[in-house]
Amino acid sequence: MRLRINLLRLAVIVAAVLLVELLVRVGTISRVMLIPPSEMVLALFRLLASGRMTRDIALTLRNVGIALTFAIVLGFAGGVAVHALPRLRSILDPLFASYYAVPIFVFYPLFIVISGMGSLPLIIMGFLSAVIAMVINTLNGLDRVPAVFRKTGRVLQMGRFETVCLIILPAAAAHIFTGLKLAVAYAFIGVIAAEFILSGGGIGYEISFTYFAFDNNTMYALILLILVLVTAINMGLYAWERRVQTRVGRR
Amino acid sequence: MRTRRADGLILIGGLLLAWQAVFMLYGDLVITPPLETSRYAAHLLAQAFFWPHLEATAKAFAAGLAIASIGGLSLGLALGFHRLSGEVFEPILTALYSIPKVTLYPVILLIFGLGMSAKIAFGTIHGIVPVIIFTMDAVRNTKPVYLKVGRLFHLSVPSMARTILIPAALPEIFTGLRVGFSLTLIGTLIGEMFASLQGLGFLLMRAIGLYDVKMIMAITLLLVVFASGVNTVLLAIDRRLHHRTV
Numbered sequence: 001m002r003l004r005i006n007l008l009r010l011a012v013i014v015a016a017v018l019l020v021e022l023l024v025r026v027g028t029i030s031r032v033m034l035i036p037p038s039e040m041v042l043a044l045f046r047l048l049a050s051g052r053m054t055r056d057i058a059l060t061l062r063n064v065g066i067a068l069t070f071a072i073v074l075g076f077a078g079g080v081a082v083h084a085l086p087r088l089r090s091i092l093d094p095l096f097a098s099y100y101a102v103p104i105f106v107f108y109p110l111f112i113v114i115s116g117m118g119s120l121p122l123i124i125m126g127f128l129s130a131v132i133a134m135v136i137n138t139l140n141g142l143d144r145v146p147a148v149f150r151k152t153g154r155v156l157q158m159g160r161f162e163t164v165c166l167i168i169l170p171a172a173a174a175h176i177f178t179g180l181k182l183a184v185a186y187a188f189i190g191v192i193a194a195e196f197i198l199s200g201g202g203i204g205y206e207i208s209f210t211y212f213a214f215d216n217n218t219m220y221a222l223i224l225l226i227l228v229l230v231t232a233i234n235m236g237l238y239a240w241e242r243r244v245q246t247r248v249g250r251r
Numbered sequence: 252m253r254t255r256r257a258d259g260l261i262l263i264g265g266l267l268l269a270w271q272a273v274f275m276l277y278g279d280l281v282i283t284p285p286l287e288t289s290r291y292a293a294h295l296l297a298q299a300f301f302w303p304h305l306e307a308t309a310k311a312f313a314a315g316l317a318i319a320s321i322g323g324l325s326l327g328l329a330l331g332f333h334r335l336s337g338e339v340f341e342p343i344l345t346a347l348y349s350i351p352k353v354t355l356y357p358v359i360l361l362i363f364g365l366g367m368s369a370k371i372a373f374g375t376i377h378g379i380v381p382v383i384i385f386t387m388d389a390v391r392n393t394k395p396v397y398l399k400v401g402r403l404f405h406l407s408v409p410s411m412a413r414t415i416l417i418p419a420a421l422p423e424i425f426t427g428l429r430v431g432f433s434l435t436l437i438g439t440l441i442g443e444m445f446a447s448l449q450g451l452g453f454l455l456m457r458a459i460g461l462y463d464v465k466m467i468m469a470i471t472l473l474l475v476v477f478a479s480g481v482n483t484v485l486l487a488i489d490r491r492l493h494h495r496t497v
Contacts (some may be wrong), residue, residue: 009339033361091258091265094483101433101482104441106471107458113281185349193353197444198459202253204353208445211357219357231346 032058041060043221053206053222060191060202062225063119067126068187072180075134082135096139099132108194122194122202129190130183137179141172170244177241181234188230283468292469307449311367312439315374319435320428323379327386327427328412331420337387348380353441360446370442370450377438378431385427389420422492429485435476 017037023029024036035043047053082089105127111121149171153163169176195204203222212217267285274284283291295301313344330337355376363369393416401415417424443452451470 005335005338008335009343012339013343034358037476090255091261094259095266097261097486098479098482100477101436103437104479105437105441106455106474109455109467110282110471112459113462113464114277181349185351189351189353192351193441196353196356204351207354207357211360223354223358227350230350234346234349 013045025125034218035216039107039217040220040224042225043217047218049219053203056202056206057225059119060195060204063122063202064126064187064191068130068183070123071127071130071134071183071187073178075131075183076138076176078131079135079138079142085141089139096132096136104128105190105197106223107194108197112198117198117200122191122199124193126187127192129186133182133186137175137182138172141175141179142168144175145171173244174241176242177237181241184233184237185230188226192226231236269418270324276293281464282488283465288354288465288468288472290467292472295466295473296471302445303418304450304454307367307447308439308443308451311370311442312374312436314371315340315439315447316432316435318371319378319382323382323427323431324386324424326379327383327424328416330383331390331416332389332408337391340386341387342378344384348384352376352438356441356445359442369446370439373442374435374439375494377441378384378435381434382427385430386420386424389423389427390416391425393403393419422489425485425489425492429482429489433478433482 020029020034021036021038024031026033041242080090107128108121109239113125115121116122145168149167150163153167158166191202192204194200196208199205203226207219207222207226210222264274270282270285274282312426330340357374359369359372359376363372397415398411401411406414438453440450442453443450447453451474455467455470457463458470480484
């Protein structure tokens with residue numbers, strides 16, 4: 001059953017790609033709009049081999065990496081801290097609930113003005129998009145750690161650090177993974193959207209630059225690169241999540 | 252209830268204080284203080300030039316939201332009903348949900364051209380996926396016994412959807428629509444920032460270009476107040492719906 005579903009899914013994706021390829025080759029979709037998927041792949045290989053975009057790709061990955069690290073560490077710490085203070089939590093609750101309803105990129109100009117053009121406002125944007133997802137999911141996870149687990153820890157006279165590593169983290173793993181996955185997606189979205197709006201380098205910047213230069217080949221290669229990158233990271237996290245959950249005994 | 256209201260006031264007060272503190276730290280080259288910003292926002296709302304922009308954004312947003320809701324609901328219902336296609340498409344949808352859709356902007360522009368339809372399309376692609384995912388999950392998690400009763404009454408597919416599935420799945424579907432609302436708004440605004448000569452997103456982008464801090468702050472304030480205000484109302488309805496069925 002699993003295999004059949006996976007095969008079907010693959011077939012759907014392949015069919016969709018082939019359909020686009022066909023429509024472009026026949027000319028139903030104009031080449032000004034879209035280039036055939038096969039040419040996108042070729043263009044991407046050529047682009048990566050030429051090394052023309054290496055600096056931008058490295059820049060974006062570095063900024064996303066920094067933003068993500070801060071978001072995960074501070075988001076988790078923040079979640080643990082807020083969880084320990086119920087009064088603070090009930091004050092902050094509406095903020096968490098409305099946070100992703102507010103288009104936070106409207107604050108981007110402010111950060112540019114405060115910290116100047118460069119990597120810092122981009123990192124701040126990535127961090128801000130990702131951190132609250134991590135906080136919310138850490139809170140959700142901690143809520144679901146059964147009290148008896150904590151008691152067992154106390155009975156075994158575990159220290160605080162040991163309790164967190166050996167009991168709380170594994171028990172809250174499912175939600176923390178959701179937080180991680182969202183944080184990865186949001187950090188990418190934050191950084192690349194900001195690069196798009198206003199910046200001097202990075203993949204988002206290059207996509208908007210090649211768009212205005214009518215360089216469709218490079219543009220679609222870069223778009224493909226981002227889609228592949230984000231999907232690959234997500235699938236990697238998903239596989240890791242499965243492994244951990246089997247070990248914890250959830251599945 | 253009273254403590255909850257007090258908590259809300261504390262939160263708003265705290266945010267305003269933080270805002271004022273940032274102003275005192277960086278001065279009016281960077282940020283305008285709360286009182287002045289609200290005054291300028293009110294002044295903007297009284298200006299004749301401002302309304303066409305507001306209207307343009309509202310129109311694009313309403314159209315995007317309508318397409319995202321109706322399209323998302325029907326696709327979600329279909330995928331929820333037909334279990335196999337649901338299983339096949341679910342990971343594809345989650346992948347679509349997590350890609351940075353800003354990067355698809357050039358594609359949308361090349362297909363729809365500059366203007367209204369591109370804005371609507373951009374709002375729609377942001378909002379439609381969560382509506383589909385939530386609706387699909389809601390239908391799938393409907394108790395089988397409800398459906399059995401429906402089958403016992405020989406209900407046709409449309410009346411099954413209308414009388415059993417939608418009422419049973421309503422709370423989850425509403426959550427999806429709430430998330431879809433926020434994301435469609437974000438998508439529409441991003442759309443206006445890049446390819447439009449009208450709308451709040453355009454005003455914001457122009458203010459960035461002209462370094463008009465007062466304007467940036469006032470529009471930001473209006474958008475934040477609108478988005479969080481609507482979200483608070485929707486969230487209250489959402490909670491009530493979830494409560495009713497439990």
